[in-house]
Amino acid sequence: MNEKRICIRCKSPDIVKHGLTLKGTQRFRCLSCNKTWTIKKEIKEKNKYSQISKISELYLDGRTSRELAKIYPTSPVRINSMIRQFLSSSPNWHDYIDNLLSEKCHKNPKQIYLSGKKFYCSWNNPDFNEMFVAFAIDSMTGFILAYNVCFGESHHIWVELLNNLKERNINTNFFLTNGSEISINAVSQTFPESDIKISYHRNYRDKELACCLSRSSPENKLINDAVRIYFSLNNQNIAHELGLKDENMLLEYLLSIQDEFLEIVKLRLFYRTKLYNDSLPILFKKRFEKFHLLKDDPNPIINSWVAKQMLSKDENGLTRLALFTQDYSKLNFDDFINNNINKPNFRHSKKVQNRLLLEVVARCLELPIFTNECQFDFDKCCLVS
Ligand SMILES: [Zn+2]
The missing domain is CATH 3.30.420.10 (Ribonuclease H-like superfamily/Ribonuclease H)
Structure with a gap:
């Protein structure tokens, strides 16, 4: 990987070679801030950066500063201030x-x-x-x-x-x-x-879905609904990326892989408690309850925690950012820390694109907005308790 050299102090890319040291090591100079340094120094800085970045991620995931002080041999107090300083320089999530x-x-x-x-x-x-x-x-x-x-x-x-x-x-x-x-x-x-x-409407919607899935041939109704809802969204990035430009094209495509699609809908419903929107606030509480260092200024830590959650991949290799934007799946937490929003020239693999489409369309069915009149007898549905 050939990364572009940037200034170790101000991150400017305007760098020139600046002669050699007495021992013959290459020096560089930043045209923006005039900082000079050698390759040796640069490697040392990079290692330091990746270490503190790793430590900060572990911290956001729930490790305590006491635990981390064993990995990075220093005091828990010093770990805390290092993490806080590191995360304070990250951009505001909003x-x-x-x-x-x-x-x-x-x-x-x-x-x-x-x-x-x-x-x-x-x-x-x-x-x-x-x-x-x-x-x-x-x-x-x-x-x-x-x-x-x-x-x-x-x-x-x-x-x-x-x-x-x-x-x-x-x-x-x-x-x-x-x-x-x-x-x-x-x-x-x-x-x-x-x-x-x-929230009741969401539970009701789940019951409708369960009812529908339990019937012998739910395919057409569910897939029709999913397509209709998807095309009512403001964002149709992934369908367009796959060349599925209108409702008919998406419908035809989903019908051709309906087993795979309905399996995703079923599994999501089955694991619903884990996947519910509340899982994030619950995770938040788990991380920050009795977290006594938060109170001075909670923002740097919480801001980065939010970003970390949004930019971590799930079991399908998709981040929440990718699901929301139907794009950008290559941006990670490190990009956030460096305020990088552009990753040029990337293409998702066809497999990831396809999964992204199915995941998004499956989620359309879960929205408690369009509750169609169930064509089955809902009261007699065996799955409704
Ligand atoms: Zn500089």
């Missing part, structure tokens, strides 16, 4: 995705799920350490569009979160909430035109 999405203008999701979690971030005095995180998540893919952290839940935190979406031109006609009065009121205030569903 800015990062806004830059990324501005190119293709497809950031308006079909439905936004609002989910919040109370958590306590100190070991010592739980009475005074209540914090609250509010998430605005794409209901279909679990992609975090915005988050907000503060001390305790309030009307204000939800309004602020929703206004943040508005200011960034992220709009939707449908919201899904867990039914809490406080978030519903905030939606009515900030997005008065939108329709609000509650």
